[in-house]
Amino acid sequence: MQRKIIPQGKGGATISLPIDWVRKHNLKAGDSVYLEEERDALFITSTFRKKEKSKEILFTHTPSLQKIRTIVASLYKAGYTQITLTFPEEAPHADLATLISTFTGLEIISQTPRQVVIHSFLTQDPQETEQLITKLFHTVHYLFSHLSTIDTEEGNAYKINTRKVRDHCLRLIHTTKHGGDVTYDYYDIVTTLEKITTELARVIQHKTCSLVSTLFPHFDNLYTAYLKKDSEKSMEVYDTLQRIREKDNKRMQRKTYAKKYPVEVGFYYILEERLLQLASRVISTTLQKT
Template sequence: MIIGYGGIKIKRKVVLHGDSTLTISLPARWAKKFNIKKGDELNVEENEREIRITNDKEITLDKKQFSVGNLRRLGISYITSLYRSGYDEIHLDYNNNDYIETIHDVLSNEITGFEIVKQGNNYCVIKDLTGSKDEFNTALRRIWLLTLDLAGETLSSIKKNNVNNLKNIYFMDNSINKFSNYCLRLLNKKVYVNYSKTPLYYYLIKSLEELADKYKDLYKFYLNNKVKINDKSLETYDKINSHLNEYYNLFYSYDKEKMENLFNEARSTYEKTLNLNSNISIYLSSICNDIKDLLSVLVELNI
């Protein structure tokens, strides 16, 4: 028998116990990773020739220690990457005690639940103090709602020529980043959705985060260049936002006919963006194309 886990497929021999009981051994690496012990219950799902074995335990990861020196941007990436990967405790070494300000910024703006529990000369320890909570669905909905709000807020600000809303846009984008990191962490620590769908959810969350960045960049371009945007471009902008809203509705209440309509409308809108005579057409094309491409993810999630 072939067992697949973590992208790896291995063969296992079937062993006969007694007169009719057939058994196979679990991969030691997988059992250790999820702390599987005698007496634990596993989920066994039959699908034609395939048997899928899963568990409801969180991944147990060891502590991680590394040195960032004075590298601010790289240090931020290390911390957020380890957080997303599921580590519960991180020991950081740095060259200057002022680096602690960078760590505080990351914990405030990018990460949920991590706090500094120990601090010394040129080092600190940060740890997850939230415990294990199944908040994936709540956090994912927050990402959706914040992304929709950000899309609407950027359009409204441009229509009203509001040049003082960038700080609010940044706060919304930071919140999206924070909830996205939290969702990705939960996916890595424990499968909160159907195991086979986990990569799709991972891709969806990363895509929504990047989509929010593109809306923010569009608004920044508008502010920095003080461009005048014609009515046709604003109408297209509004149409793209309506596609995103419809995607959100279908994500939580899937309908095949509405999905078919959204496929056609999003494709039509994207083609229109390619012919727009506007300074922001490249941003609108990119955003609409991302929404259009994400439609296939929604289909796969509902198969």
């Protein structure tokens, strides 16, 4: 791609940036871009190109696999490229291999009896973030609309896969600063969608969905609002959910639900709260687009 140099004052010069590149990286007038010289080449990036981050964890005793996963997940979502785990005795290699497979793009690149080196081969494509968020919305939509026909095994499979997509998406949001001023809102959208998936998997397991199914139209409207970046529609969904919650909070209504849906009522109130939280974050992100 060729660009002409335009004289600027006595000692400066400017070039124009391709508009497609500017839009792809959500850049606005006044934003900073970064220049990096490498021999005769000049690279322009929308974000500062940091060196790959690495971290070594030295365990004084062998922790549980759940604790190891929590540590790896935290570093993974924070954008670390290489993670080294060193154990006081022989590492649980088979279990670690299974654990690492639950993350997108992570691979064990070397190991010794007491040490494992994990590397991330993920790229940082800003467009992929939106694709993953849409995938999470679609998963919840599918589960909500098939609560009575999905079996427990399939529900659990979606729950496990959603956790994997969540971690991948949170890493991209962190490393690409997706959304700019509303990065946290995108972060919360992703974690809330994963929590909703987990709750729906539990509903499927208990084979009770009559009450929970009444929330599906509101999620459906919220999903549409997110896809269309429609702030007005997302606010309408939020207001509707608020009115429903106020009605549900009345003591008589709670007694009716508890008597008619003794198992399901707990899931219903949790999901109602999750949808309200999701709606508030969708409002923030759609307002930015308008």
